[in-house]
Amino acid sequence: MRRTPLILALVTVSAVAACGDKSDDTAASAGGPIAVKASDTACEVGKNTLDAGTHVFQIANSGNKVTEFYVYAAGDRVMGEVENITPGLSRELRVELPAGTYQTACKPGMIGAGIRADLTVSGSAAPLTEDAALAQATESYSRYITSQSEALVEKTTDFVTAVKGGDIEKSKTLFPIARTYYERIEPVAEIFGDLDPKIDGREDDATAELPFSGFHKIEKDLWATKDISKDGPVADQLLTDVKEVVAKAKAEKLSPLQLANGAKELLDEVANSKITGEEDRYSHTDLWDFAANVDGSQAAVAALRPALEQRNPDLVKQIDTAFTNVDNELAKYRVGDGWKYQNELSQTELKGLSDVINALAEPISKIAGVIAQK
Amino acid sequence: MSSSQVSRRRAIALAGAGVAGVAGAAAIGGALARQDSAPSAAPVADQVAFYGPVQAGIVTPAQDRLHFVAFDVLTKDRDRLIQLLKDWTAAAARMTAGKDAGEVGAVAGILEAPPDDTGEAIGLPAAGLTITIGFGPTLFRDATGKDRFGLAARKPAALADLPHFPGDTIDAALSAGDIGVQACANDPQVAVHAIRNLARIGMGVVSVRWSQLGFGRTSSTSTTQATPRNLFGFKDGTANLKAEETDLLREHLWAATGDGPEWMAGGSYMVTRKIRMLIETWDRTSLGEQEDIVGRTKGEGAPIGQGQEFDEPDLTSTSILADAHVRLAHPTTNSGAHLLRRGYNFVDGSDGLGRLNAGLFFIAYQRDPRTHFVPIQLNLARHDAMNEYLRHVSSGLFACPPGVSGPDDYWGRALFA
Numbered sequence A: 001m002r003r004t005p006l007i008l009a010l011v012t013v014s015a016v017a018a019c020g021d022k023s024d025d026t027a028a029s030a031g032g033p034i035a036v037k038a039s040d041t042a043c044e045v046g047k048n049t050l051d052a053g054t055h056v057f058q059i060a061n062s063g064n065k066v067t068e069f070y071v072y073a074a075g076d077r078v079m080g081e082v083e084n085i086t087p088g089l090s091r092e093l094r095v096e097l098p099a100g101t102y103q104t105a106c107k108p109g110m111i112g113a114g115i116r117a118d119l120t121v122s123g124s125a126a127p128l129t130e131d132a133a134l135a136q137a138t139e140s141y142s143r144y145i146t147s148q149s150e151a152l153v154e155k156t157t158d159f160v161t162a163v164k165g166g167d168i169e170k171s172k173t174l175f176p177i178a179r180t181y182y183e184r185i186e187p188v189a190e191i192f193g194d195l196d197p198k199i200d201g202r203e204d205d206a207t208a209e210l211p212f213s214g215f216h217k218i219e220k221d222l223w224a225t226k227d228i229s230k231d232g233p234v235a236d237q238l239l240t241d242v243k244e245v246v247a248k249a250k251a252e253k254l255s256p257l258q259l260a261n262g263a264k265e266l267l268d269e270v271a272n273s274k275i276t277g278e279e280d281r282y283s284h285t286d287l288w289d290f291a292a293n294v295d296g297s298q299a300a301v302a303a304l305r306p307a308l309e310q311r312n313p314d315l316v317k318q319i320d321t322a323f324t325n326v327d328n329e330l331a332k333y334r335v336g337d338g339w340k341y342q343n344e345l346s347q348t349e350l351k352g353l354s355d356v357i358n359a360l361a362e363p364i365s366k367i368a369g370v371i372a373q374k
Numbered sequence B: 001m002s003s004s005q006v007s008r009r010r011a012i013a014l015a016g017a018g019v020a021g022v023a024g025a026a027a028i029g030g031a032l033a034r035q036d037s038a039p040s041a042a043p044v045a046d047q048v049a050f051y052g053p054v055q056a057g058i059v060t061p062a063q064d065r066l067h068f069v070a071f072d073v074l075t076k077d078r079d080r081l082i083q084l085l086k087d088w089t090a091a092a093a094r095m096t097a098g099k100d101a102g103e104v105g106a107v108a109g110i111l112e113a114p115p116d117d118t119g120e121a122i123g124l125p126a127a128g129l130t131i132t133i134g135f136g137p138t139l140f141r142d143a144t145g146k147d148r149f150g151l152a153a154r155k156p157a158a159l160a161d162l163p164h165f166p167g168d169t170i171d172a173a174l175s176a177g178d179i180g181v182q183a184c185a186n187d188p189q190v191a192v193h194a195i196r197n198l199a200r201i202g203m204g205v206v207s208v209r210w211s212q213l214g215f216g217r218t219s220s221t222s223t224t225q226a227t228p229r230n231l232f233g234f235k236d237g238t239a240n241l242k243a244e245e246t247d248l249l250r251e252h253l254w255a256a257t258g259d260g261p262e263w264m265a266g267g268s269y270m271v272t273r274k275i276r277m278l279i280e281t282w283d284r285t286s287l288g289e290q291e292d293i294v295g296r297t298k299g300e301g302a303p304i305g306q307g308q309e310f311d312e313p314d315l316t317s318t319s320i321l322a323d324a325h326v327r328l329a330h331p332t333t334n335s336g337a338h339l340l341r342r343g344y345n346f347v348d349g350s351d352g353l354g355r356l357n358a359g360l361f362f363i364a365y366q367r368d369p370r371t372h373f374v375p376i377q378l379n380l381a382r383h384d385a386m387n388e389y390l391r392h393v394s395s396g397l398f399a400c401p402p403g404v405s406g407p408d409d410y411w412g413r414a415l416f417a
């Protein structure tokens, strides 16, 4: 969490659909849903060429791991995604795709770059005007927020259920996973006054009016006091607060400038509280939050990508390289579908992470200036 | 060899070592003539009067350098402690006059004994040195509540422990202390020399608990001074209590008869906070956001919405945001409370994560922390947008007695009387 709630005047950006404001599902209905067979090791997409328009993907998870499915434009800009497809389940993704080259990805275990395949969409593609590119950023990021918030509610519900059931081991496993979705959308969550401190506040931030609560209170009881028997009300409140933040977040439209700042702030979060172990001081699961903050930052940058490509393609290249460096550095500490604990890393290893984050934050801090230029 | 009474400065003048020595020697006369008047602006090589009704180093125009130390008292013997305070007072009177800490001096004694001055200030002028002492809450009662030196009944109510503030990440080993000493000078070597010699003299009676160097002032305490900048790059000390504001000083700075125990009348309470500043993330924050966080412009230092540095901020206007530092710290937001801030920039190397371990060693003097620092800091800790970039890592509170009246007086005499 941030130390102080952000007080932002939100600029609502009118939703300008960029190209072909098609509401009819001709393409989808004509061909029927595109089947995606997802397992722990494969991701077979029924088609790799499509006509421009709206398409429906039907993802069936036959693996043992929870998976996600994404359609990415260049630079991993999310065109559409479904999170949290549990084993045995099948879910639909409806997505509008203008002509261009895309990638599909399944993410068994919900981490990493995923199992990728190319997807080509042909048809007439009118180049975006600069303003349209910016407006699209807002829409594109909204889609991200929506998908993340749905997963956040589901995962927090699982976590809260485990806590109330008194299952310490299960709660410990679910804790960093539920947090992942929160940390990805933190710049939005922080807008709503006291909600972020209630959900994600640390013990030393507590006051008489805002007592220690939320994720970190339960974290302390799971790992330090080892007694969650009295945490039922805390868990219930957490879920209530998460649902409230999600409802508000979905209704929010972040301006391109806010996206740019959000991308930077997420990295500042990493630098100031994840690498130092300040955030998850009892569980030491800071690397989950770290990865989630980086994901969130990348999503915000990706949403701005078409506009950035037009205005400063060199900056985009720098950012891409820097993101890759962060991913590679972080990958050293992967353990199964999770991460090493922060306190298992040596000072030199932490310094390595700090260096790649700073190297990434530097070009990202320039985005706002590029976006603001007319 | 030279006479045992020779001052550092005279040694140089005698050796004909040139400008600094001569200027220093000339300054002696001026300093003597000023001894009983309130401290006034001192040019670089000058000396600030040690004796006076109030301790020097509070309304003295803030010097450029700081060495601060907090001591734990080791002895259980009240008389040894009193003797140390007498020895310290004598050494401080000498050092602030540009002399060696001891009567013999760094190089004039017998070869068989360690010198009574450590020597690193040989040849340096007084450099505006002031040495200011304060007594911490634990001198009166230790953590178990024990009255260590028969002083508990004299403990001022205003010396109540500071509360935990939201967001505090205080390191106990870097905090508190039985006695705090602030040495300020315009030459870092002179400030360090002062603290080092006090620690040497106190060896066995006290031990150094923690200590902090500050390399640049972050406040002005006189209208004659230009406003310096802190490590966020902003002017700091624009709106501060200044030596010239006698009425405000009486109301907000000096403890008065009737406030509490009489030994504190003419004294002041000092709060220290070592505040780490996360300067790398600050540096990638946009100019507009930086200015919004502070509530002032970065260049001129004017309140947002005004043109000049010393214009009054218009807090009725929303252009100074609700969570801006100056709005939250301003007297009108805090029942009229004014602080005399006297902080210093520090950089303690780096932190192993590729970041400078840098920040502000915040020092504030006031008549009563319970009505001044505490409510202001509670307000800041809860709402200040700047908190994102700050970590309070150390905290100290000291009751600074009034000044030493002359060679027969010593620091804390009225307390131990």
Ligand code: HEM
Pocket: B230, B232, B234, B235, B236, B237, B238, B239, B240, B273, B275, B276, B277, B294, B296, B313, B325, B326, B327, B329, B330, B331, B339, B359, B360, B362, B373, B376, B377, B380, B390
């Ligand atoms: C590293 C931490 C801090 C930084 C970087 C900082 C910086 C600043 C700056 C740039 C100003 C505006 C210039 C001025 O009016 O002098 C200011 C004003 C002020 N600050 Fe701070 N400050 C810090 C901590 C604190 C703390 C801990 C307190 C007290 C609890 C405090 C109290 C004040 C007050 C009283 C003012 C004057 C407000 C007014 O009257 O308009 N500051 N500070």
Ligand SMILES: [Cu+2]
Pocket: A001, A002, A183, A186, A200, A269, A279
């Ligand atoms: Cu957080």
